[in-house]
Amino acid sequence: MQGFHVLVAGVEPTARQSVPQAFRVSEVVALDAAGLHLLREGDGEPRATGLAPLPCLALFATPKTLPLMREARAWIAAQAAAPVPDVVLLDRKSPPAFVERTLLENLAAANAALAGSALRQARRVARLRAEVEMLGAVRAGLDRFVGETGLAQLKRVFSTATPDFETQIELVHGAPLRQVLPVAGTGFAAIDLACTGGKRRGSFVARLTLLEDGEVLAEWRVPTPAQDGWVRLGLPVAHAGLLRTLCLVVEPASEKSPCANLALGAHQPLPAAQLGDARTGLPIAPHSLAFRLYAAVPGTTPPHSADTLMPVAARKAKPVPYALQALPAEDLARVAETDPGTGGPNLLFVADVAAILCRPGAGGRIRAACPAGARGLMASVGVHADTPSAAVGVLGVDAGAAEPALQRVPVSSGGVEEVSLLFPEPLREARDILLSAEAVDGAAEGAWVVFRDLRIYT
Incomplete structure (x- = not known):
């Protein structure tokens, strides 16, 4: 009172x-x-x-x-x-x-006015909760749509020179380092860091921050790698904020742990692109860290691999049931010709369009590209030729000692056909994806069968 x-x-x-x-x-x-x-x-x-x-x-x-x-x-x-x-x-x-x-x-x-105000506020809270639930349902529906349409993929948007692991930088206690990332923040989903392994190397902490205001978007604790190689750090949701400047800050995990080493990229003439001191922003070396950057559809759950390291306290994303997931470009690039001939290359990977081109009569395979649990495969198949032509595209998986499961689709110039292959049961282990082309009567010389939008049904 x-x-x-x-x-x-x-x-x-x-x-x-x-x-x-x-x-x-x-x-x-x-x-x-x-x-x-x-x-x-x-x-x-x-x-x-x-x-x-x-x-x-x-x-x-x-x-x-x-x-x-x-x-x-x-x-x-x-x-x-x-x-x-x-x-x-x-x-x-x-x-x-x-x-x-x-x-x-x-x-x-x-008191009656106060009770009425409390009731109105409670109704507003109830409406806000309903809107939050609705937005959650929309988000889940967007994730499902992105997965079913094959848009759920990580696209490499930047890469430094391949590191030789001879040019390294040692992380020192009390001296965090900052690397500005030359990509827009919207859509950012993952980064690969080239780390040196060994028993005498320690763990380190990596923080993704906004350069303009210093806000920390994510923090990873990276354990000591067993050997030299790439370590992928992923976000649970692709960044959907404003176009801000992203930077990565790295430092040892603790003063008691040994120092960690990161591989450096090629020489960088621009000071803004060089590795710098996190406190002053001044470059400490004419190089950048060796890294690779990936993007996905903003605001959606990226299709991370099982070995991707997620941020501290990040919730593990629930897998979207019965979805189509696009085969990453890194897996497509591993395609190898089954029987290389002497008449020139009969199988090509075109990175710009993420497509595999195959001559009629030739074939190739992508080893262990169809993961365990997969229920089927899909791809878009067409023909590329100087003159109107036709061919048959073949998509399948290696079944080990048994006959491979194959699906054929006739294709001709001016059109694209969808070929799908459903398995009788989910795969128990990873299998090779088989791609081949068969010639038909009257086909033009120099024709290629084009495989695009390879998707795995899970």
Whole structure:
């Protein structure tokens, strides 16, 4: 009750004594440019305040002080966000019970208004929760759509020169290093770091930050690699923020652990691209870290591999059931011709369009590209030739000692056909993907069968 104010002006002492001691009673003396002049019991002189005494439970005045109290009420109402009670007139004949009844009625009205406000806020919270749930359902639907349409893939958007692991940088305790990443923040999903392994190497911490405001987007704790190689650090959700400058800060995990070594890339003439001190931003070497950057559809769950290291405290993404996942370009690049001939290359991988080209009569395989648990394969097949031509595209998986499972589709110039191969049961182990082309009568010389958009049904 001590928070409620009761204002009086010229009322009789008996009426003033009827107000319970739990309320803060103040005498209104004047109102001018300095504010409202109030006199509380025990104070020697009135004090001017520029703040309205809120919450105000009651205003009591006499016929003589009514104009002053009305001005005070208007002044309080101009500053208050809550309703202010009306002025109540008191005279010598007003019984003490009248004051108490007025206070109780106003207190009940204030409690009812507070309860109504709480109810409105509860309804707003309920609506917000429903919107959050709806957005969660939309997010899940977007993830599913991205997976089913084959858009769920990690695309390499930048890569430094291949490291030789001879040019290295040692991470020193108390001296974090910063590497600016030359990509837009939107869509960023993963980074590969070239780490040197060995028993005498330690673990380190990597933080993805925004250069403009220093906000930490993710933090990884990278254990000591067993041998030299790439370590992939992934985000649970592809970054969907504004176009900001990303940078990676690396430092040893603790002072007790041995120092870690990272491989350096090629010489970088621009200071902004060079490896620098995280505290000053100044370059410490004319090189950059050796790294590879990957992007995915912003705001979706990227299709990370099982060995991808996720940030600290990141929730493991639930796999999308029964989805089509695009085969990464790195796997397509591993395609090898089954029986290399002497007449020139009969199997090509074109990185710009993520396609595999095969001459009729030739074939190739991508080792262990169809993972365990896969339920089928899909691909878009067409023909590339200088003149109208036709051929047969063949898609399949190696079944070990048994006959391979194959699916054939006739294709011709000017069109693209979808070929799909469903397995009788999910694969128990990873299998090789087989691609080949068969010639047909009247086919033009120099034709290629083009395999694109290879997707795995899981």
